[in-house]
Amino acid sequence: MYSLRFSILLLLILIIPFLLRKRAMELYPAVLMPDGATTLIQADGRVKVEYKTVSGRDASGKWTNIDPVRFLYPIPVQYLPAILSRDLGATFDSSKVMTKKFKLLERMHLAWKPVITDEELRERNRWLKMKLAEQGIQASQIKITSYEENISSTDGKILSKKEKNEKIIDLTK
Amino acid sequence: MKRSLILLNNLNKIVWSRIVRSTSVGIESLCVFRMITGFFLLTIYSPTFGWIGRAPKAFFDPPVLSLASFVGDFPGTAFFVSIDLALLGCILCIILGIKARLATLVYVVLSFVALNFQYSFGKIDHTILLYLLLICMSFSGWGTSLSLVPDRNDRYINPGKSLSLLTVLLCFSFFSAGFDKALHWINFDFNKAGSASWFYPGFYTLDRVHLLAPFARDLPFSAFKLMDYAAVLFELSPLVCALISRKAWRLWLLIACFFHTANLLILNIPFIINSIIYLAFIDYSSLYAKLRRYLKHTPFVYSAIGITGLIVIIRIYNIATYKVSSILFIPEHNIKGIAYFSLCYWTIVAIIFIINLFKRTSPLVPEKR
DSSP states (O other), X not given: OOOHHHHHHHHHHHHHHHHHHHTTOOOSSOSOOOOOOOOEEEEXXXXXXXXXXXXXXOTTSOEEEOOHHHHSTTSOGGGHHHHHHTTTTTSOOHHHHTSHHHHHHHHTTSOOOOOOOHHHHHHHHHHHHXXXXXXXXXXXXXXXXXXXXXXXXXXXXXXXXXXXXXEEEETTO | OHHHHHHHHHHHHHHHHHHHHHHOOXXXXXXXXXXXXXXXXXXXXXXXXXXXXXXXXXXXXXOTTSHXXXXXXXXXXXXXXXXXXXXXXXXXXXXXXXXXXXXXXXHHHHHXXXXXXXXXXXXXXXXXXXXXXXXXXXXXXXXXXXXXXXXXXXXXXXXXXXXXXXXXXXXXHHHHHHHHHHHHHOSSOTTEEHHHHHHHHHHHHSOOOSTTHHHXXXXXXXXXXXXXXXXXXXXXXXXXXXXXXXXXXXXXXXXXXXXXXXHHHHHOOOOTTHHHHHHTTSOOHHHHHHHHHHTTOHHHHHHHHHHHHHHHHHHHHHHHTTOOOSBTTBOTTOHHHHHHHHHHHHHHHHHHHHHHHHSOOOOOOOOOO
16 A cells, blocks of 8 residues: 555645646646536626637638638637737737746746747748638638627627727738 | 554554455455556557657646756657557566566556657646556566566555555545635635536537537536535545445445446546556455466367457557557547447446445455554
8 A cells, every 4th residue: 555655745746736737737638537616607697708709801801700610720719819819929928927926937947937939920921821721711811700709608609799808910911 | 642653553553454444355356456557558558659759849848846847859750669669568468478577567657658758749648557456466466467578476466455556546646626616616706617618618619519518518517516525525435435445435336337427428537547547446256267268168268369469460550650549449539439439438337336336345354464
């Protein structure tokens, strides 16, 4: 049977990454399952949902919705929200680098502020154009649109839809 | 102080011995399970990583303190294709029982390296349980029989310890999922629901609109609250069940199948990878003698080699063409196909656990080492 010493060591190995995740620092590999403990609030029989869509603009100026699953395939679709939150790699999450813990890790040479160069953005644009061409879309621009929908919590009907934000990425640069 | 230490020691012994009693299976069962795992890795969960080398560097956003963060960029396709081919080789060694322990550990290490880069797009997936299973099984003796090149029966082999450790790791991983949920989801405010925060974004952004998802949108909001209670109860109960009895543990495993099936139907999240961990606790010893007989039967062996060889060729083709198809014949972008396959798969697994629940087995006496 496992000794007390082993059990204590095991507990430390399990607990430390768990506690670090609570400090927004998830290690890999670690014995963790997705917590996802956020909640959605219902008020006056409606639920507010925010999401982003991606559309491509072709040469005639028409915007076409892009299938989110095929858009970045073979990059898995569950990675799309994280990639969209960084404007498809054009920006980094500045709130991450402003924290005390990031600055401490930076001083210990264990973290770096990401630097995105023009050449990397051009490479990204070429890649995105190729991906869109696979869907039959010859796009010169991509638009990331954030929507806020109010949905009835009794029958699922969409009560209102509001465009919150829109960002256009020029793929010709 | 000494008294506390003796108390803790005794408590430690009681906990581990109870877990072993609830979870142990014989070494013969684990040898059969090795082949099942190998085929699972070959046909149902076979990720490839070559595509990572072709991703734009602008997407690189590695986890903090990870191997990828030290490397600074996605390595090239040659690196990942080599890993893919090596993983395929390891799977064949696991199935055939060629130094299964070494093959399993190499598989785990290579997978961790590749997955570290896969999780450098800004999100970490939670597939760790499969690799914990493989690490634990590599010391269970699952390569000592039904093998072409068997592992040595040395002092590191202990099926009871392996499965009990796997149980504790499984319980903790669910605890890590359920703890925060318990803090935020368990209340009497029926205007707030955590399950809804999983459902709606997936429905609108991730094409999780199949099976019962469209009907779930019409559910009253309080239904999501009930799902919150059920999820937390399920995720925080495995250790209790493992400590109670063998039957309670098997019941929890059956409930786990229903939990994942419900997640699949409503949230379209298959979590198919968890099934192989649960299947480790089934006693396959009745299949052992049958399998030994079949493996002496030449036509059976040739058929098995033929089918395996065909699947390997398909996998090599997928690797060479950067196609991502974890489940054989179903590409990763076919969300609907994956959902329906997963439904059939979880149904079969649930049936296996229902049969297992009513089967009479007694706990094995753990070997003294």
